[in-house]
Amino acid sequence: MSETLPQIYLARHGETAWSAAGRHTGQTDLPLTDQGERNARQIGERLQGLHFTRVFASPLQRARRTGELAGFGAVLEVDPELVEWNYGDYEGKRTTEIHQERPGWSLFRDGCPNGETVAAIGVRADRVIARLRAVSGNVLLFAHGHILRVLAVRWLELPVEDGRLFLLGTATLSMLGYDHNWDEPVVRLWNDDSHLHLPV
Numbered sequence: 001m002s003e004t005l006p007q008i009y010l011a012r013h014g015e016t017a018w019s020a021a022g023r024h025t026g027q028t029d030l031p032l033t034d035q036g037e038r039n040a041r042q043i044g045e046r047l048q049g050l051h052f053t054r055v056f057a058s059p060l061q062r063a064r065r066t067g068e069l070a071g072f073g074a075v076l077e078v079d080p081e082l083v084e085w086n087y088g089d090y091e092g093k094r095t096t097e098i099h100q101e102r103p104g105w106s107l108f109r110d111g112c113p114n115g116e117t118v119a120a121i122g123v124r125a126d127r128v129i130a131r132l133r134a135v136s137g138n139v140l141l142f143a144h145g146h147i148l149r150v151l152a153v154r155w156l157e158l159p160v161e162d163g164r165l166f167l168l169g170t171a172t173l174s175m176l177g178y179d180h181n182w183d184e185p186v187v188r189l190w191n192d193d194s195h196l197h198l199p200v
Contacts, residue, residue: 012148013171025144029061057141058084083147124147
């Protein structure tokens, strides 16, 4: 692969009380836990020495704070379209609770009542991708599990529903890029948590 082809680094925010409990956290603006803050610093250690043309973060504090603790606060730009999926009536609920009301429900297929539809988040991800592809150089994003999963599948020109296949833990790093040329988008790294096993 040519070194001139840019790479998009995806950092999911550190742990919050709700992510630790498996609760859907869309627009609720929760802070990081102490563990989440430690993990955010470890992301910074992992990325030390890398240069990014642009660094973007969701406006929600758990993503912005992760970017700041990772050492990118001075260059971080807030992008409202990196906000997490709007879960509507399912905000704060665990998947098991939703399945009691609606057996067989899948976020990536069904969306959320009074929240964001699958089509809407796909269109939003496509707008983000169009802006990313216009940047000359590597880009770093600090955002959330489900919007990053949607970004990955839309980067590959796959349907939003395929996001169900891309598990993504808190404070993990992933990377999107290209194989031989701009017409060959690929996932170069996914859900890497190796930096979280290092001493703080």
